[in-house]
Amino acid sequence: MKLLIINGPNLNLLGVREPDIYGKKDFAALEAFIREVCAAEGIDCELFQSNHEGAIVDKIQSALGRFDGIVINPAAYTHTSVAILDALKAVALPAVEVHLSDVSAREEFRHISYAGLACEKTFMGLGFDGYKEAILYLKRRD
Ligand code: CA2
Numbered sequence: 198m199k200l201l202i203i204n205g206p207n208l209n210l211l212g213v214r215e216p217d218i219y220g221k222k223d224f225a226a227l228e229a230f231i232r233e234v235c236a237a238e239g240i241d242c243e244l245f246q247s248n249h250e251g252a253i254v255d256k257i258q259s260a261l262g263r264f265d266g267i268v269i270n271p272a273a274y275t276h277t278s279v280a281i282l283d284a285l286k287a288v289a290l291p292a293v294e295v296h297l298s299d300v301s302a303r304e305e306f307r308h309i310s311y312a313g314l315a316c317e318k319t320f321m322g323l324g325f326d327g328y329k330e331a332i333l334y335l336k337r338r339d
Contacts, residue, residue, distance in 0.1 A: 198240050198241070198265045198266070198335075198336065198339050199240070199241040199242065199243070199263070199264050199265055200235065200240055200241070200242045200243075200264060200265065200266050200267070200268060200332060200335060201242070201243050201245065201256070201257075201260045201263075201264040201266070201267045201268070202231055202242055202243070202244045202245070202267075202268045202269075202328070202332075203245050203246075203247075203253060203256060203257070203267065203268070203269040203270070203271070204224075204227075204244070204245070204246040204269075204270050204272065205246075205247070205248075205253060205269075205270060205271040205272030205273065205274050205275070206247070206248040206249075206272045206273055206274065207248065207272055207273065208224060208227075208246060208270060208272050209224045209246055209248070210224070211223050211224040211226075211227060211297075212224065212226070218297075218298050219297050219298060220297065220324050220325070222325070224246070226325075227325055227328070228244050230325045230328065230329075231244060231328050231332070232244070234328065234329045234332050235332060238332065238333070238336055240332065240336060242332075243264070250274055250278055250280055250281065251280075253271070253274065253278075253281055253284075254280050254281060254284045257269075257281065257284035257285060257287075257288055258284055258287065258288065260288055260290055261288045261290070264290060265290070265291070265335070265339060266290055266291040266292065266293070266335040266339075267285070267288075267290050267291070267292040267293070268292075268293050268295060268328060268331040268332060268335070269281075269285070269292060269293070269294055269295070269312060269316070270294070270295045270296060270297070270328075271294070271312045274312070275294070275296070275300070275307075275310045275311065275312050275313070276306055276307055276309055276310065276311070277311070278311055278312065279311055281311065281312050282311040282312055282314055282315050285312060285315035285316070286315045291317055291335055291338060292312075292315060292316045292317065293316055293317060293318045293319070293320070293331035293334055293335060294310065294312055294313045294316040294318070294319040294320070294321075294331075295319070295320050295321070295327040295328050295330075295331050296319070296320070296321040296322070296327065297321075297322075297323075297324050297325070297327065298321065298322060299321050299322030300321055300322075301321065301322075302322070317334075317338075318331065318334055320334075
């Protein structure tokens, strides 16, 4: 199985600020964690991070026929992007939403998730382990 793992805007700054919310580990550590989980599970993966909504839409569109599922942390675009929602719906691959923090316990504007409407599951507030849960979920349902 091959999974596409997408991380949205500013996640590349992990570990730089707000360690109380997002933890102390940096983005390289997150990517290494995801690769380790996939390797241990015998899953091929491609990791993609962008600060640009259109680039994320392009990447989702390119996944059709190339991947068996998508794990996505759309970051701030979670709460604004109908374009990412539509792209996920268009490719209709099994998708799982991940958030490092528990967005349901934060500001009101973080409670809405457009991308989540096209996802089978959401894991939030688990830090890096949310990505592991998402990968394991997609493996189990395959
Ligand atoms: O909890 C999550 O994973 C989020 O998707 C992270 C986003 C936020 O906008 C979402 O509401 C929840 C923020 C991504 C990274 O933000 C940083 C900000 C400062 C320093 C480092 C990262």
